[in-house]
Amino acid sequence: MPKVTKYEPGTPSWVDLGSPDPSASADFYTKLFGWSASVAEDPAAGGYTMLELNGEAVAGLGPLMTEGQPPAWTTYVSVADADATVAAVKGAGGMVFMEPFDVLDVGRMAIFADPTGAVCAIWQPKAHIGAAVVNEPGALCWNELATRDIETAKTFYGAVFGWKGDTQDMDGMTYTSWMLGDKPVGGMMEMGSDFPAEVPPHWLAYFAVTDADATVAKAQKLGASVPVPATDIPPGRFAVIADPHGAAFAVIKMNPMPT
Numbered sequence: 001m002p003k004v005t006k007y008e009p010g011t012p013s014w015v016d017l018g019s020p021d022p023s024a025s026a027d028f029y030t031k032l033f034g035w036s037a038s039v040a041e042d043p044a045a046g047g048y049t050m051l052e053l054n055g056e057a058v059a060g061l062g063p064l065m066t067e068g069q070p071p072a073w074t075t076y077v078s079v080a081d082a083d084a085t086v087a088a089v090k091g092a093g094g095m096v097f098m099e100p101f102d103v104l105d106v107g108r109m110a111i112f113a114d115p116t117g118a119v120c121a122i123w124q125p126k127a128h129i130g131a132a133v134v135n136e137p138g139a140l141c142w143n144e145l146a147t148r149d150i151e152t153a154k155t156f157y158g159a160v161f162g163w164k165g166d167t168q169d170m171d172g173m174t175y176t177s178w179m180l181g182d183k184p185v186g187g188m189m190e191m192g193s194d195f196p197a198e199v200p201p202h203w204l205a206y207f208a209v210t211d212a213d214a215t216v217a218k219a220q221k222l223g224a225s226v227p228v229p230a231t232d233i234p235p236g237r238f239a240v241i242a243d244p245h246g247a248a249f250a251v252i253k254m255n256p257m258p259t
Contacts, residue, residue, distance in 0.1 A: 003056060003132050010161040010180045012143040013078035013130030014123055015205040016060030019071050019245055022049060025061055028222050028243055032215070033138045033207065037061070042104065056132040058139045071247040074111070074121050075143045075203040077161060082108045082124040085160060092159040100124075114156050116147040118201040135208060141252065142206035144187040146195070150176060153188060170234055204240070206250040212237040215251045219243075 007013040019025035026037040026049055035051045035058065049061040064071065079085045082100040089096060089112045097119070098111040106128035111121045123130060133139045147153045154165035157178065165188060167176040176188040191201065209215045212230045219241045220226060227248065228240035238252035 004134055005129065007078040007125070007130050008180065009078055009080040010163065011078050011185050012075050012140075013125070014060065014076040015073050015131075015140055015143070016062060016076070017071070017073050017247055018062060018064045018069060019247065020064055021245065022047060022061050022063055025243065025245065025247075026051070028224070029059075029061070031222055032219055033209075035059075035138065053133055053138045057128075058131050058133055071243070071245040072119070072202070073205045073247055073249050074119065075205060076109070076121040076123040076130065078130060079122045079124050079161075082110050082122055085122050086110050086112070088160045092156045094156060094160070103128075114145075114147075114201075115152050116149045116156075116201045118145055118147055118153075118203055120203055137208050137210045139208060140205060141208040141254070142187065142250075143185075144189065144204045144206065144250075145178075145201070146189055146191050146204060147201040148191045149201075150188065150190050202248075204248065204250050206238070206252050209251045209253055212239050212251055212253045215239070216241065 017025060029035055029051060030037055035053055038050045038052060040048045047063060050057050051059040051061055086096055086100055093115040095113045096110060100108055100110040102108050105126055107126045108124040109121055113119050131140050135141045145153060157163045163178045163180055165176045166179050167174055177184045178186040178188060216226055216230050216239045223244035225242045226239060227242055230237055230239040236252045236254040238250055240248055240250050242248045
C-alpha cells in the first residue's frame with residue numbers, strides 16, 4: 001500500500017487514544033499490532049506518542065485531558081478550515097467540547113459531540129496530514145458511527161462534512177455508508193437492544209488484521225476483553241475488543257475484493 005500524502009476534506013484521516021496510562025497502552029498496542037511507539041520530545045506536546053507501522057505514523061496516543069474522561073479512541077475528520085467547520089457544527093446542533101486550537105505546527109483541531117451524543121474530532125492538516133498508511137494489516141481501515149438516531153445523524157453530518165448517508169439492507173440488517181461524493185468514507189449502524197443502555201453513541205475505529213481470531217486471542221492474553229467475538233460479516237471477519245483500560249476498537253480481516 002503506497003504512503004498516503006493527502007486526505008480530501010471530509011475524509012476520516014486519523015485516530016488517537018486517550019489513556020489513563022499511556023505507557024501501559026503503548027505496551028499493549030505495540031505487542032498486539034507490531035507497532036512502535038515514539039514519544040514526542042517537545043514538552044509542549046504533552047507526552048503525545050506516535051504509533052508507527054514500519055516507521056510510518058498510523059495512530060496517536062496521549063493522556064486523558066480532563067477528570068472523568070473515559071479511555072477511548074477518537075476519530076478525526078480532515079477539514080480545510082477548522083473554524084468554519086466548528087461554526088457548521090454549532091449551526092447543525094452539535095456541542096463543541098474544545099474550540100479550534102493549533103497543535104504546534106502540525107495542525108489545527110477541535111472536538112465536538114454530534115446531536116446524538118457521539119464524540120468526534122476535526123483536523124486541519126499542516127505538517128501532519130494524518131495516518132500515512134491505511135487499509136493494510138496493522139493500520140486503520142474504517143470508521144463507524146454507532147447511534148440511536150440515524151436520521152438526526154444523517155442531517156448533522158451532511159451539514160457539517162457534506163456526507164450523504166446511503167442506507168442499505170445487508171444480510172437482514174440495515175447499514176449506512178457515509179458517502180463523500182461517490183466515495184464511501186465511513187459507516188453508521190443503529191444501536192439496537194443488543195447495546196446496553198449505558199453505552200453512549202460513539203465512533204468506532206477499525207484496524208485491518210490478517211487473522212481476526214488470532215488477534216482476539218492475542219488481545220485476551222494481553223489483558224483485553226472481547227465485547228463482540230470474531231464474527232463473519234459481508235466485508236470480512238471482525239471483532240470488537242476493549243483494551244485493558246476499556247477503550248473499544250474493532251479489528252477486521254477483509255474479504256478479498258471481487259475481481
